[in-house]
Amino acid sequence: MGTHTQRVTASQRGLGRPVRRRTRTFRPNYLSFAGTYQCNLTCPHCCVPIEWPDRLDIGVARRFLEDAHRYGIELIGFTGGEPFLYPEFLVALTRWAAELGFRFDKIVTNGVWHTSRRQLRATLRALVEAGFTGKLGLSVDKFHGSHTPQLAEFCRSARAIFGRDNVMSLSHASRRPDAGLEPVQALARELDAVIEWSDLLGRYLLVSRDLTMTLNWNHLAPVERAERLVGAWDGTWFAEDYCEGPGQALIVNPNGEVKPCCGFASDLDQLTIGDIHRDTVKQIVRRAHRHPYVGKVFREGLTAIRDEILARDPDALPGATSNHCYFCWHVLTRGLAEHVPGGGGQIGKWTGERPNYQGELLQLGIRRGGSDRRPPVANAPGSP
């Protein structure tokens, strides 16, 4: 979620649900819906197939939400595409989640989807009335383009309508936490705000008279449209984190497919662990445990996968990378992981023409052999 994918850290979200035995395993504590893939922007680093028209059916999503509640998941967020292009989904799911007692994480948004101030305010008001108590996670970086006045309008309206100075957080994608802050600085100027470092939080804050936004950094992963960006093999191996932050989630895509994480590789079919049209949460978690790749990531870690690949062929990888999700995406698309087919990304998945949200036909990806077929889902042996 993909998405203006914003990695959620473990400290922001809490660790996964406790398990009876002290073992590492996939134990999701977070539910995220991407109601639509479509977006009003076309950022060069986007890893979402924004030209796909699929939308999650509200009734089907509600059923899954209730199932997740029974299962014990308590935290919910929304991503996309641009979630505000499907506001009726956001509002309906928010209302039911609030009634069920869910805590709210972020709605990830580019903040510039509105065509008028009136539309913006009416949509935000409907969210407040539905009971949304989370944050609006604004993606602001050079990839999203320069939309400073419209972003500032979004911030001021959200502050006024939600009546909270902490209703927003910021997210920027770059190579280093302190790089690529220029668009955030421009927004700060527009809002008459300053950017300060917080030792306590270990991150930057944008602070104005009536707004305080934390700035979250996303390690830029040059995948999908951004494949031509170089530098991901930066010579340093990632530190194992068992995907506790971005993973331990049930991310529901607009076509109903469920992924275990909101990492940059999560749109790959190889990470599909179920479908809300036919599976229960229990079945999906069980399948994740047995999944030849997902199960191993959460049980043994990415380093185990890396070591297995290098033991088989010391030259299988072009170098070392500190970016977990980039590594994941590389080994999955190239078919380097055991028992998982390769494919996807620019080397084979998003092919063929698809209408975007305005009905324009877009062509992304490289057409291979005239085929528009997607690679098979990597189901674990014996899974339904």
Ligand code: SF4
């Ligand atoms: S705002 Fe940009 S990164 Fe986010 S979904 Fe739209 S095109 Fe992709």
Ligand code: SF4
């Ligand atoms: S490394 Fe892979 S499994 Fe882990 S969060 Fe990133 S994309 Fe997901």
